[in-house]
Amino acid sequence: MAGKKPVFGDQARSVELLWKEAPRARRGPKPTLSVERIVEAAIAIADEHGLAAVSMERVASEFHFTTMALYRYVPGKAELVDLMIDWGVGLPPVLGDEGDSWRTKLERWARALWSVFHRHPWALEATHRLRVMGPCELAWLEAGLSALATTRLTPAEQRTACVVLLGHVRNTAQFSVTLPRGHGGLTNEQWGTATRALIQDRAEDYPRLLAVLSAPPSEGAQEDTLTFGIRSVLDGIEAREARPKAPPRAGRR
């Protein structure tokens, strides 16, 4: 139990916090705070003011504590952020009844993720690299995989499908989410307007782009983007499903 292989290297301390229960101390004064309360406070700050606003001092001051007090609970800021991610995404919803098709379930999964990223926009910036995941994040993966359990996809294919779908949702959210003030947060519309202004003197260099940006703002553009990607992936799964045993070594060039 003490001799863990250091597979996670850098992130071993996050693993500790994410996966082990606190080893309740005996002597000494009782802690006033808890990891839970700290993480919740940090999430609240990030929700409202962006990830950049989350500093150890800022979080500590929520409790009228000094900065260093937090280090009694979390080893450092990186670990705090790792905890924020796992708590922020929370547990996945129940995806549907027995009777529902894998398509229905998986689409529900994707749209639930979509709403997670809208509830916690900072999760987009916090998850830009492959990193240690906590129980909640892995539960999402598990849920996605479960939706595909009844299909004929190989485990590797199921994984691919989930990863691609997750990626699509994440990415589309990046265009849809409005970051808190400052922080360079642009609306999709603002981006379009501003970009068109930049290139309209250069119509010969960006003819297609100019045409696209000059089209009417199109109300449900984000919704369309989300839907297009989801449907493409689901159709892709269906195509594999339909295909006979042959291994998936296709990839037309």
Next chain:
Amino acid sequence: MAGKKPVFGDQARSVELLWKEAPRARRGPKPTLSVERIVEAAIAIADEHGLAAVSMERVASEFHFTTMALYRYVPGKAELVDLMIDWGVGLPPVLGDEGDSWRTKLERWARALWSVFHRHPWALEATHRLRVMGPCELAWLEAGLSALATTRLTPAEQRTACVVLLGHVRNTAQFSVTLPRGHGGLTNEQWGTATRALIQDRAEDYPRLLAVLSAPPSEGAQEDTLTFGIRSVLDGIEAREARPKAPPRAGRR
């Protein structure tokens, strides 16, 4: 020329640098450095040591200059990073001859992007929000749109397709790219191994995930993921292409 609408807010200074040519000064000593050389040096550092290693001091020291010297060339670090992104991605390749199908061109586009993210892994962390884009980035968009010009997709649909494809490549690259040491960079294999170690005592909570992670490491997994997504999107486009005029208000729920 002086009265620009402040559409880009925060990022107005980046716009200036990305899109205006330098207003060649007249009096005073000649500048030793140039924005170009500074950006190149910063990119080199990021390529080798990661984005976190890029500090104003570090870049300046490449030229044996003081930190503050850089502020004669760029207004601040945020703007420098914006320039790094545009220069880093560079101009898109020529996508093919007249005769090539849109499928061929767009797939070439996607795979070229893939290699950009592998050449400059830091671009993944630097582009996590909607932001001002420079001439090169927009040229990539233009190229993607051009590939679709011969199709019957509406401008909005073309945009959706490009955005989804770009997002997919970006996202898959996140799993494939190896960050420089430290920085929490995990290989995909390392992640799999470590995650399996975490959940193998909890088989009842993560049965599917455990099965997936226990499958053989699968050599070309990244390649499969990339290909699966690309093909799904291309097929999705083809499906729209085949469909008659009806507006794309589908989206089965």
Next chain:
DNA sequence: CCTTACTGTTTATCCACTAAACTAATTAGT
């Protein structure tokens, strides 16, 4: 009671970004 372990604070570094004042160089305009 007194030892021990633990909580929260104080103090102090380190590092990065950047504002402002300063020195030196160069050229425009006379």
Next chain:
DNA sequence: ACTAATTAGTTTAGTGGATAAACAGTAAGG
């Protein structure tokens, strides 16, 4: 050519954030 304006790079200094180390006070365990 001389002078004033202008610019390049440096020096100095201030801010803010992360975190290490030492310290004081508190609550059990013996």
